[in-house]
Amino acid sequence: MDLLIRIAGEAGQGLQTTGSLLAGALSKLGVHVLSTQSYMSRIRGGLNWVDLRLGDSELTSGCDKADLLVSFTTVGRDVLQGEMVPDGIILLDAENDDKSIAVPFTKIARESGGSTLMANTVATGLLFALLGYDTQALLDYIREEFAHKDNEIINANLAAAWAGINHAEVMKKIAAPRPTNAPKSITSGASAIALGAATAGVKVVCSYPMSPSTATLAALAALADKYHMVVEQAEDEIAAINMVCGATYAGVPALTTTSGGGFALMVEGLSNAGMLELPAFIVLAQRPGPATGMPTRTAQSDLQFALHGGHGEFPRAIFAPGSVEQCFALTRQALEVAHRYQTPVLFLTDQYLQDMEQNIPALDADAPPINRHILADASADYLRYAVTPDGVSPRAIPGGAARVVMDSDEHDSAGHLSEDFAIHMEQYDKRLRKEVAIAETALPPEYYGPPDAENLLIIWGSTYGAALEAVDRLNDSAHSYGMLHFTQLWPLNLPAVANMLAGFKQHITIEGNATGQFAALLREQGLIEKCPHIHRYDGLAFTADFIVDAILGGK
């Protein structure tokens, strides 16, 4: 079974604390937990919510309707009460209320001797008890988490949790998933990317803050001391990408994090990395555009821009992870591709996946650095852009006998500016051959579903979890659905993909945008025809509910 707890209130009310405490303590117990965030672009006030999904087996995504809503504000209750499962339970921070169950969290917090903000801790205690979990586990967890704080604070929190636990005694208990042997390590998409990059050997991070990419930037900053990284805030996104170009020229893996508007400022630099053949790495955390759009919401609407951003023609690779675990592994693989083929790589996430937290098996913090494919001992006659069959020239870095010469103008094989037409075409072809080479070793999409499914859902990136669940539910109700999930979006291994797309009665593309950007790519490549599609572009992430409803016509 699974259960969705939605904790709602204003920005600044500490909803994330409630969410984190609960998620941490429950995962310690062995419950499967997956949390997602919905928040507004403001620091105080408004209406935010944290969704905590609990399960007795692995969870892959959030869901639309809550089983249990805990709202710290009346507005939250009013706005979200329409998004409950039938018979869902609503707890409102109030002394009495006729539309929902009143629980005076704030009052209890004050009475237990704490501040108003401790209402969060009260709620965790109450929920733990209400759901029938071992409350001792919560208290232990609080002690652990607050260990580095003053005794006073620890005790106040314990008191608040106790007060919540006590208050639950008189309330009707709620059935909840029982603990199993779920993994213990709570990790967000943003921090999994950061750890992937840090272990891979990224040592320079240059970014300009921008939601929702800042979560990865902050996670990298938190790892900087341990992994000896320089995390430098750039004066703007143009500086960020050009700093990354400089660092990679000097031989050090480097990346930048940004979102759509910042990426827009980077595309000249992207083209530069293509020309200089540098493994520049851009984490592009998507949010709805155009322009400033909705800074705190999610989208998959920058794919075509990622594919074609930057002037002129040059090779690039594009990846988009589908889960927290993929965030880690795919970051490392994508960095490897960037270095092996000496070309820029775009790594597409979105607000949904950046902020998603899940208990997963601990990521390998000591995973080995990637191969940077650097030629040691290059000599004085070294040619940076030697023409080779696969277009990849041996890569030396400055500091030795070889002169490493790069020019954003068209250049000869030595790297010096050249205006000769034949040299231009030779280098042009050489660069484009690398994209062919990348395609040959491209990651194939992952198929999930019965081997003989009639209908194929085609998805990419963060829709993974919702689609997995949707496929199961669709097949439960006697339908025949499979799904094909792409994590490498470009270049594609055309024969392999064509093969996997073949043999279905129907293709259905599912994308978090309005125009069907990945579908357009597949059509352009001759891989699919015009086909039915499911688009979500309100700013929220796909859920299994959304997909199933769209397919079965429930919406």
Place this chain on the structure above:
Amino acid sequence: MDLLIRIAGEAGQGLQTTGSLLAGALSKLGVHVLSTQSYMSRIRGGLNWVDLRLGDSELTSGCDKADLLVSFTTVGRDVLQGEMVPDGIILLDAENDDKSIAVPFTKIARESGGSTLMANTVATGLLFALLGYDTQALLDYIREEFAHKDNEIINANLAAAWAGINHAEVMKKIAAPRPTNAPKSITSGASAIALGAATAGVKVVCSYPMSPSTATLAALAALADKYHMVVEQAEDEIAAINMVCGATYAGVPALTTTSGGGFALMVEGLSNAGMLELPAFIVLAQRPGPATGMPTRTAQSDLQFALHGGHGEFPRAIFAPGSVEQCFALTRQALEVAHRYQTPVLFLTDQYLQDMEQNIPALDADAPPINRHILADASADYLRYAVTPDGVSPRAIPGGAARVVMDSDEHDSAGHLSEDFAIHMEQYDKRLRKEVAIAETALPPEYYGPPDAENLLIIWGSTYGAALEAVDRLNDSAHSYGMLHFTQLWPLNLPAVANMLAGFKQHITIEGNATGQFAALLREQGLIEKCPHIHRYDGLAFTADFIVDAILGGK
């Protein structure tokens, strides 16, 4: 008949003066003239050339092989002698030479009392005489052109021209196209765009210099006093596009000129114009990339970037003229579209077309300004983003009773920031509906060729002239070719285009890039299948020779 004269030499040797004098004087006489420019990215030295094609009927493009090469340097002769028609004639500025006809232009200039630079004028005199044109016409033209200069300069030039004419007496004459009633007005693509914009009512021009777009910028600056335009050099391209956004917000048509790298810096602003619904107009003069690439050469390799540049999804229209005359008319049409649908418009030219000069019927310098579709007398309850069936909201501008409110965040119909999901989707859909509306009235592509042609050449933008000639030549040799030329590249009127593409045995796409960018768009839209293609991406423009050779396998 037609004749190609190629004038070659170093940058700084005044080749353009020779070209302009000849073109001007010949067009006065009634000869059809078309000139194109090939130059390196340097101010002095190197090897540049001007091609002057003369004809007794209308000309539409340059060509590869010269009939007559005049080179002011030995290097020029050496490099370009391979690009002659059989029996082509080469004149070298030298006292004697065994590989070509030596004509000591510089020495003659000095002896006639002028400076070395006057070698150009000597050459014009000599060529005029050699080709059997009425030399009095040249002398009259020189008098006219230099009228505003000192008498001394006029006389020196006349003397130099005379010296050239005299020198020709002993030389063998060359058959050349006879004067007809060719139009008299020599115009470049760049200046036709400028005049189109100035007459249309553009009053603010904000640009950062970048080859090859600077030609349009300078042409606009030259028209600024007459048309009361403010031409402001921006601190960078980001400023340029945002200044354009500001000016159009205030109700004044505005544009910016740039090339690939500068456009890359503008795409955030492009997305902003999409969100704010501003008729921002960008002249994107293409050159080969990536990065700095080949700044003085031509390309058609920024189409997919133009289509997808900018984050998020928003409507845009893309145009690309095919000839000098289209530069004028299409600029005006494209500005009209920008204002009618309140959305950014990209106008794609390239180095080839920017610099191409041709004698055409005089453009209408008094053509009326376009309709800016501005709502007069909007009242205090005005809603900038009122939701309408075609997505176009009545447009008021600040300065009256209405408050004109725009926000790059998602906004409600009044223009104020809104984080509501339903409002987001409503405005999102409204914006995208405009693209549907633009498609409905999109300019159809132009068909040229026999009605029953079997093979269709699909081309866009500046390939027009070369393709026209190629079609004629292909059909002369008993083949069956037609061509479809697109000047509106996006959005397309799908049924209309599908109709025009139907009924051919074969489609062949012809593009000045390596990856087939327009073909990809047509495939994505389900308009064509994978088909043969002709790509040129060495930095030079298509010619009829190139196309015919590619098709008939001559290359």
Place this chain on the structure above:
Amino acid sequence: MICLTNADKQPAWCPGCGNYAILKAFNAAIAESGLAPDDLVLVSGIGQAAKFPHYVTPPVNIYNGLHGRALPAATGIKLANHRLKVVVTSGDGDMYGEGGNHFITAVRRNIGVVAFVHNNQVYALTKGQASPTSDLGFVTKVQTHGSLNMPFNPLALAIVEEASFVARSFSGDFEHLKSMMLAALHHPGGFALLDILQPCVSFNKVNTYQWYKEHVQPIDPAHDPRDKRAALELALQWGEHIPIGILYTGSRPSLESQLPALQGGTLLEQLG
């Protein structure tokens, strides 16, 4: 669909934020200024401060564009219709960080735009990273060891690059702020910069209301703002005393007064 309209309360600022005081002073200054709201355009970028135009009463024309790009947009508006009063009101990150190049250029161009910079020495909307004006050592989740960059001195830059009006005020001093706003709004020609010290209660725990209050010091009335050296001297002060008031006024003609195309009226008028 979830409807957030009721949750989207205005202004979107934290209780206690210095922006409220700036808003109050601005509303008062506009009321006193005699400027017609019809002809007033507020231009901003993105940030907490940049939301300001939406809250001004009575309502004004608003161009709330991209992060960092308020000045070029304002310049375009002013060129198109120089009868409009164009006021930029945005944050320190917006104007001095992302928009740094435009800031230098607005000064050099001397475009007739008034700029009010809400300087809270932090990137607030993105949850508290160092801004160009953050103090050395300012610790954040990105600057985990404290900011290492020399704080940007916008006033000194504006003076050495010959701005025509350079002033500073503090959100905590209503009368001073209002008078500075009025002086900037009435400055006869060219670019006017008013840097406004603004406490951010959520992300700047160093330069608090109290801290500013203790450090700001009105400029000696004897100071002659036409004296560039003296103005520079004031601009270089940041520490025990932070001078507030008008530091410098130059005498360059505004850009719009020099453009030939504008001599026959605004471009908008010329379009008919």
Place this chain on the structure above:
Amino acid sequence: MICLTNADKQPAWCPGCGNYAILKAFNAAIAESGLAPDDLVLVSGIGQAAKFPHYVTPPVNIYNGLHGRALPAATGIKLANHRLKVVVTSGDGDMYGEGGNHFITAVRRNIGVVAFVHNNQVYALTKGQASPTSDLGFVTKVQTHGSLNMPFNPLALAIVEEASFVARSFSGDFEHLKSMMLAALHHPGGFALLDILQPCVSFNKVNTYQWYKEHVQPIDPAHDPRDKRAALELALQWGEHIPIGILYTGSRPSLESQLPALQGGTLLEQLG
């Protein structure tokens, strides 16, 4: 296919261009400096000046990137391997125009990069438009009525924003230029700016070799470069006399000396 190799003669500069003299001084300065060419990286943007690295002898490592972006690229290189000597050599348009925001920030960040700005007061490669340092009234095909923007003062900006080394020289004075280059190259810590007045014979007919020659004036040896006020005074001079020499040296530690991650060696070394 037409082969342009023989036509593509190096350097791509006009006869008489001031860049030749800068090249000569640079080659000499490097030879004298004792810097190992293996560890020298020249970084440039785009422009006539930006082609400079390709012509240096003996050859060096080169990163010739985008127009305006030399400083961030150089910063990235220095962060990755701070044992490299990273020298930016680019034009006034590149460094003060398109790259204006990076210029301010390089100063504030105090990254250990040496910047030689070939200041010809014009955009030469694009055929002669006004640059940020062009004189008022400078007429071009775009500035048909002459430039209206106050010329940018890079030295004054660098001083007020606390650069650690600020100097000016003139391409026409070999010994002075070489000595300034050496001083900048040997500056112990942080960002070093050397602005080099460079005649452009093709597009700047105002600030010619002769003009510069008549106006430049070596700074009085008695000037103490640690005296910020005096340095500023010099930086504000531009007219009858244009001071050349070292205007200012500050004492801030370089960025790289303060970064915890670099204490165990360069990042490159730490990668093994």
